Structure formats: C-alpha cells, structure tokens
Amino acid sequence: MSTETLTIGKALNLGLRRAMEDDAKVVLMGEDIGKLGGVFRITDGLQKDFGEDRVVDTPLAEAGILGTAVGLAMRGYRPVCEIQFDGFVFPAYNQIVTQVAKIHARSKGKLKMPIVIRIPFGGGIGAVEHHSESPEAYFAHTPGLKVVAVSNPVDAYWGIQQAIAHPDPIVFLEPKRRYWEKASVDTDATPGPLFSSRVVRGGDDVTVLAYGPMVKTALQAAEAAAEEGRSLEVIDLRTVSPLDLDPVFESVRRTGRCIVVHEAAVTLGIGAEIAARVTETCFHSLEAPVLRVGGYDTPYPPSKLEEEYLPDLDRVLDAVDRSMEF
Amino acid sequence: MTALRQATEVVDPVPGAGAPHLPQQPDLVQLLSPEGERVEHPDYSLDIGDDELRALYRDLALVRRWDIEATALQRQGELGIWASLLGQEAAQVGAGRAMADGDMAFPTYREHGVAWTRGVDPLQVMGLFRGVDSGGWDPLALGFNLYTIVIGAQCLHATGYAMGVQRDGAESAVLAFLGDGATSQGEVNEAMIFAASFSAPVVFFCQNNQYAISVPLERQSKVPLFQRAAGFGFPGVRVDGNDVLAVLAVTRAALAAAREGQGPTFIEAFTYRMGAHTTSDDPTRYRLASELEEWKLRDPIARLKAHLSRSGIADAAFFDSVDAEGDELAARIRSGTVDMPDPDPAGMFDHVYEEQTPTLAAQRAEFVEYHASFEGGEH
Ligand SMILES: Cc1ncc(C[n+]2csc(CCOP(=O)(O)OP(=O)(O)O)c2C)c(N)n1
Ligand SMILES: [Mg+2]
Numbered sequence: 001m002s003t004e005t006l007t008i009g010k011a012l013n014l015g016l017r018r019a020m021e022d023d024a025k026v027v028l029m030g031e032d033i034g035k036l037g038g039v040f041r042i043t044d045g046l047q048k049d050f051g052e053d054r055v056v057d058t059p060l061a062e063a064g065i066l067g068t069a070v071g072l073a074m075r076g077y078r079p080v081c082e083i084q085f086d087g088f089v090f091p092a093y094n095q096i097v098t099q100v101a102k103i104h105a106r107s108k109g110k111l112k113m114p115i116v117i118r119i120p121f122g123g124g125i126g127a128v129e130h131h132s133e134s135p136e137a138y139f140a141h142t143p144g145l146k147v148v149a150v151s152n153p154v155d156a157y158w159g160i161q162q163a164i165a166h167p168d169p170i171v172f173l174e175p176k177r178r179y180w181e182k183a184s185v186d187t188d189a190t191p192g193p194l195f196s197s198r199v200v201r202g203g204d205d206v207t208v209l210a211y212g213p214m215v216k217t218a219l220q221a222a223e224a225a226a227e228e229g230r231s232l233e234v235i236d237l238r239t240v241s242p243l244d245l246d247p248v249f250e251s252v253r254r255t256g257r258c259i260v261v262h263e264a265a266v267t268l269g270i271g272a273e274i275a276a277r278v279t280e281t282c283f284h285s286l287e288a289p290v291l292r293v294g295g296y297d298t299p300y301p302p303s304k305l306e307e308e309y310l311p312d313l314d315r316v317l318d319a320v321d322r323s324m325e326f
Numbered sequence: 327m328t329a330l331r332q333a334t335e336v337v338d339p340v341p342g343a344g345a346p347h348l349p350q351q352p353d354l355v356q357l358l359s360p361e362g363e364r365v366e367h368p369d370y371s372l373d374i375g376d377d378e379l380r381a382l383y384r385d386l387a388l389v390r391r392w393d394i395e396a397t398a399l400q401r402q403g404e405l406g407i408w409a410s411l412l413g414q415e416a417a418q419v420g421a422g423r424a425m426a427d428g429d430m431a432f433p434t435y436r437e438h439g440v441a442w443t444r445g446v447d448p449l450q451v452m453g454l455f456r457g458v459d460s461g462g463w464d465p466l467a468l469g470f471n472l473y474t475i476v477i478g479a480q481c482l483h484a485t486g487y488a489m490g491v492q493r494d495g496a497e498s499a500v501l502a503f504l505g506d507g508a509t510s511q512g513e514v515n516e517a518m519i520f521a522a523s524f525s526a527p528v529v530f531f532c533q534n535n536q537y538a539i540s541v542p543l544e545r546q547s548k549v550p551l552f553q554r555a556a557g558f559g560f561p562g563v564r565v566d567g568n569d570v571l572a573v574l575a576v577t578r579a580a581l582a583a584a585r586e587g588q589g590p591t592f593i594e595a596f597t598y599r600m601g602a603h604t605t606s607d608d609p610t611r612y613r614l615a616s617e618l619e620e621w622k623l624r625d626p627i628a629r630l631k632a633h634l635s636r637s638g639i640a641d642a643a644f645f646d647s648v649d650a651e652g653d654e655l656a657a658r659i660r661s662g663t664v665d666m667p668d669p670d671p672a673g674m675f676d677h678v679y680e681e682q683t684p685t686l687a688a689q690r691a692e693f694v695e696y697h698a699s700f701e702g703g704e705h
Binding site (some may be wrong): 001031032034035037041057058059060061063064087088090091126127128129130267296297298299301302303304305306308309314315318 | 407408433435454455456457458459460474475477507508510511512513538539540541545546596606607608612657668671673675678685688689693696697700
C-alpha cells in the first residue's frame with residue numbers, strides 16, 4: 001500500500017498523470033495548461049513529461065476546445081478539456097449541450113463521446129466576476145451529460161481517472177476554493193463506484209446533503225451542531241447527475257429531516273430536484289419540509305460580499321433550527 | 327527617486343540605443359523611433375502642437391503611476407487582483423485620445439489608460455479590482471463601457487452599438503478593444519463579419535502584447551493579426567503600439583473613416599505586456615527575462631520623453647511637475663482605495679431587474695432579517 005498526503009489539486013494532477021500513463025489515447029486540452037500548468041497548476045509538469053501532443057495549449061476559444069474534442073473523440077481519443085474558470089464555459093455551451101450531450105443517442109451508440117470537461121467551480125476565492133460561478137444545474141438538466149463534483153483529495157485522485165475511463169461525457173467539477181485542502185490518499189486502493197453518494201458523517205437528527213466545496217461546510221456545521229447536542233448526518237452526493245439517492249432516502253427515513261446545501265442559486269438548483277425526489281419517496285417519514293440552503297437569486301456578487309452570499313456554517317445551522325422547530 | 331522615475335530610468339535618457347531591432351516590419355506604422363526621433367510615414371501624418379505633446383506625456387506618466395500604485399496596493403492586500411497595463415500605455419492613451427466626444431469605447435479588463443482618457447475616476451476602476459462593485463461609472467455618459475472580462479464578448483456589443491449609431495445617422499464611431507488571444511474567439515470573428523456586412527462604424531483595436539496569459543501569439547495566428555482584416559473585407563493596419571503618436575494618428579484616421587461611412591478598420595497595436603498577466607500570474611514559468619529586457623529598451627514613455635527633451639519641447643521642470651502630480655495622484659488612489667467603504671450587502675438584490683420580482687423581494691427581506699439577528703448577539 002502506498003499512501004501520500006495530497007491536496008485536491010495535487011491529487012488531480014497525479015490522477016491525470018496516471019490516466020495518461022494508462023491510456024495513450026488520453027489527450028489534455030485547454031488554455032495555459034502547458035508550460036504554465038494551468039492557472040491552478042492542476043496540469044503542472046504534464047506537458048514536460050508527456051509532450052505537447054498530449055498536453056495541448058489550445059487557441060483561446062472554448063467552443064473550439066469542445067468542438068474539436070468531439071472530432072477527436074470520434075477518432076477514438078479521450079479528450080480531457082480544461083475550462084479555465086466556471087464563467088468561461090459558456091462559449092462552449094452550445095457544443096456541450098447540442099452536440100456532446102446528444103451524439104450518443106443520435107447515433108444509437110455508434111459514436112462514443114468519452115469527453116471529460118474539467119471545470120474549477122464555485123466562489124470563495126475573492127475573485128472578480130465570472131470566476132466564482134456554480135453552473136452545475138445547467139449541465140445536470142441536459143440529458144446525455146453526467147456531472148460529478150468532488151469534495152476531497154481521495155475522490156479527486158480516483159474520480160478523475162474513473163471519469164476519463166468512463167464512456168459517456170462528464171462535466172467534472174472541481175471545488176476551486178478547496179484545491180489546497182489535504183488528505184491522505186492510498187494510491188493502491190480499489191476505489192468505490194464513481195456515481196455514488198456516500199455518508200461522510202453518521203447522525204440521527206437531520207440529514208444534510210452537499211457536494212463539492214459545501215461538503216466541508218456541512219461537516220463543520222455538523223461539528224458545531226454536535227456541541228449543542230444535535231446529531232447531523234452528512235452525505236456527500238459526489239455526483240449530481242445521475243443522482244444516487246438511495247443512501248439519502250435511507251437516511252431521511254431515519255431522521256425525518258433533510259437539508260440540501262449548495263453554492264448555486266436555490267431556484268431550480270440541484271436542491272429543488274432533491275426536495276422533489278425526497279418528498280415523492282419519503283413523504284410519510286418527513287417531519288419537516290426539505291430545506292434548501294444556497295446562493296440567492298442574484299448574480300454572484302462582487303467579492304466583498306461573497307461571504308454574505310455563500311452558504312456558511314451559520315446558514316446551515318439556521319436551517320437545522322428551522323427544520324427541528326417545524 | 328519617485329516610483330515613475332524608477333520605472334522609466336532603465337532607458338533614460340537614450341531609449342532604444344542598442345535595442346535588438348524588431349524583425350523587419352515594413353508594414354509597421356511608426357512616427358517616433360525607439361530612440362525618440364520623429365519619422366515620417368507616407369500614409370499617416372500628425373499635425374500636433376507642443377501643448378498636446380506634453381499632454382500626451384502627462385497622460386502616459388500618470389497612467390503608469392496609477393498602475394504602479396495599483397500593483398503595490400494589490401501586494402498589500404488592498405485589491406483582490408490587478409491587471410497591469412505596464413508597457414501598453416502608449417497604445418491605450420493614443421487610442422483613447424484619438425476618440426471624439428460622442429465616440430464610444432468597449433474595453434476589456436486592462437484598458438485603464440483608455441479609462442483615464444475618457445474621464446473615468448481611477449477609483450472606480452479600483453473598486454472593481456477591490457471587489458466592491460463591477461466598476462461604478464456611467465458607460466453612456468462617459469462613452470466608455472464597463473469592463474468586459476469574458477474574452478471577446480465586447481466586440482459584438484461594440485458592433486451592435488455601431489449599427490445603432492449608423493441607424494441614427496449619428497456622426498460618431500465606436501472603438502472595440504481586444505487582445506491578441508481574443509482574436510481566436512468565435513464571437514470576435516462574428517463581430518468582424520457583422521461589422522463588415524453592415525459596414526458598421528466600428529474600429530477593432532487589438533493590442534497585440536504577444537501573450538494570452540502564457541500562450542504566445544503563434545498559437546493564435548499563423549499570419550500577422552492585421553492581415554486577418556483582409557479576409558473579412560476591411561482594412562487592417564499594424565502600428566507600433568509603443569509609439570503614442572503613431573497610435574494616435576492611425577486610430578484617428580480609422581475613426582474618421584468610420585464616421586464618414588467607410589466601415590470598419592482593424593488596428594493591430596504591436597506592443598508588449600511588460601508585467602505579469604495579472605498579479606496572480608507568474609511569467610517566469612513561460613518566458614525569458616531577456617525578452618522583457620529587450621522590450622524595456624522600447625519603453626513607450628521613455629521614447630516620448632527623449633523626444634520632448636531633445637527637441638526642447640519640455641524641460642526638467644516640466645518632467646518634475648508631472649512626477650509630482652503622479653505622486654499626488656498615487657496618494658489619492660491609495661487613500662481612496664484603502665478607505666473605500668464596503669458595499670451594502672443587501673444591495674446585491676437591487677438592480678437585478680428593473681422592478682424587483684416578488685421572489686427576490688422576499689429573499690431580500692429574509693436576508694436582512696437573518697443578518698439583523700446576529701446584531702443582537704443572540705445567534
Ligand atoms: C471566454 C474566456 N475564456 C478564458 C478567459 C480567461 N482569460 C482571461 S485573460 C486571458 C488571456 C487573454 O489574452 P489576450 O486576449 O491576448 O489579452 P491580454 O490579457 O493579453 O490583454 C484568458 C484566457 C476569459 N476571461 N474569458
Ligand atoms: Mg495578449
């Protein structure tokens with residue numbers, strides 16, 4: 001067994017390296033991913049070791065990146081596209097939604113689209129506008145795409161490799177403000193399935209669901225709640241499309257209360273879908289309505305206000321109070 | 327020694343001496359050599375008085391002083407990030423001063439020099455980079471749109487604005503700013519197609535500063551950028567972007583042509599990003615220090631300074647007074663930035679729509695109540 005302490009960023013870097021070693025068809029594409037190693041250094045050193053043909057600094061054009069990825073995929077390559085920041089995926093949105101997502105169905109499976117679209121997402125880094133967005137619902141709403149959001153170094157290391165090996169297109173969301181969070185990663189372990197949620201802290205009073213950057217926030221809230229004698233069960237969804245809700249239903253049947261936390265605006269967000277599904281499946285077990293803690297229905301604000309915008313420990317606890325007092 | 331002196335001193339008093347010459351560029355429009363000599367160009371002449379020359383120097387120097395102060399303020403934690411224009415002052419001031427009152431500029435995120443010429447208060451630009459707002463100025467009143475961070479998007483806006491100008495029969499023109507990297511974006515190419523197709527009074531002003539973050543120009547284009555214009559069906563011009571006089575002359579001519587109904591022009595201002603892409607960037611990872619040293623010898627400010635001193639248009643007292651003004655400006659920018667009040671948090675719910683929706687109004691009320699609950703200390 002070989003265990004290393006890795007940040008999420010470094011775990012992704014190692015995971016990409018392994019995926020490239022395992023399959024010569026894996027090609028990384030993106031802006032500034034070569035010499036610079038990406039603005040977050042996720043591809044650091046990969047161009048040096050794998051060459052400019054496999055780690056491609058593209059022209060500055062996201063539609064170009066995704067559109068050419070489609071053609072490369074048709075030739076049997078496995079493109080891994082880096083979008084520099086969440087707010088810059090939209091020039092590629094047409095290609096992703098009208099082409100990447102539908103080609104498998106249109107060709108009745110004759111054409112495969114094993115494309116991974118890596119996007120650092122979410123706020124909390126004090127950036128200017130368009131650098132703190134949470135676009136997951138746009139993609140999760142699109143049939144044909146899968147959407148994964150990792151929260152920790154272990155899932156980052158394994159998840160990126162599993163996503164690259166997977167036959168369908170995957171939007172792979174990386175919690176940029178948590179890139180520097182560390183954990184020990186056993187690089188010889190057998191990973192669990194990619195599209196599965198996981199209970200990361202057991203509890204009896206309220207089920208709290210999160211993914212990506214909000215998992216840490218949910219765990220902090222659980223810690224604080226425990227001091228007040230309240231026991232929160234925290235589930236890391238890990239994948240927002242497809243959703244793996246069986247562990248959620250099992251949990252909510254025990255606790256009777258459910259809170260979903262995400263940075264994205266609440267209206268028509270992932271929380272809305274979960275609230276509907278939990279209500280449909282666990283109606284008789286619920287002791288309070290499913291609550292959502294998320295971004296407000298405003299554009300992401302200037303960074304001086306992002307702490308007020310983003311869900312934090314207090315807002316999760318406030319929802320816990322509301323659920324318990326219902 | 328003042329910060330500005332430090333910044334220009336390397337090449338003072340004889341800029342360009344010993345500078346390895348740029349690859350032969352027969353198409354490069356130049357009116358001031360890197361050594362500060364006035365040179366003639368068959369297509370572009372500039373009738374310019376001494377006062378105007380001194381005013382241009384003052385613009386360049388003050389804009390650089392602002393930029394230096396902003397970089398320092400970012401280092402000290404007073405700004406979230408800063409996108410420096412170091413080295414691009416002449417391109418921006420020349421373009422900005424070529425504009426007439428009714429003209430409209432569509433900037434990227436680096437056009438502080440153009441902002442200056444349009445009368446934007448530097449503190450409003452600082453507010454954006456401090457994370458207080460998205461730049462508080464009135465775009466229509468100043469003829470200077472808000473900064474656009476999504477690469478290339480503004481080129482279409484500029485073109486549409488120009489189509490509006492054209493419909494109104496107004497005698498003004500539009501200046502769209504973009505970088506070398508931006509020329510790869512589909513939207514930029516669509517803008518040029520619309521502009522050509524409708525003969526819109528828009529000038530595309532591309533600052534080719536040789537890099538898009540770490541990616542050198544060669545990845546974006548196999549031909550000199552100005553040559554692309556021909557494919558869209560309008561003229562392209564390459565101007566020495568470190569020569570404020572040439573930029574002024576070329577941009578004036580293009581804007582005049584647009585106003586006269588001759589349609590768009592593409593201007594490639596050949597320059598160099600002397601600083602990092604932004605304060606978050608580390609250029610040592612992708613370019614050699616020697617490259618920067620070469621470009622320092624083509625410094626746009628030292629070039630004009632040499633011309634002004636040698637031709638007796640400005641004396642030491644003038645340069646000292648500009649330095650002093652620069653220090654005053656820097657002090658005002660510093661204190662204004664540090665003392666800038668944080669925005670009202672509830673303000674984020676305002677202006678999302680002309681009239682707030684019931685859902686948003688309810689969210690705002692809940693937000694205010696929630697935050698008020700902390701003030702009593704009960705939470
Ligand atoms: C659509 C989009 N993709 C990516 C980015 C990230 N980004 C910001 S600046 C930049 C490089 C721009 O280069 P260039 O157009 O040459 O302008 P410069 O920064 O050199 O002034 C990139 C890739 C962005 N802002 N927008
Ligand atoms: Mg550039």
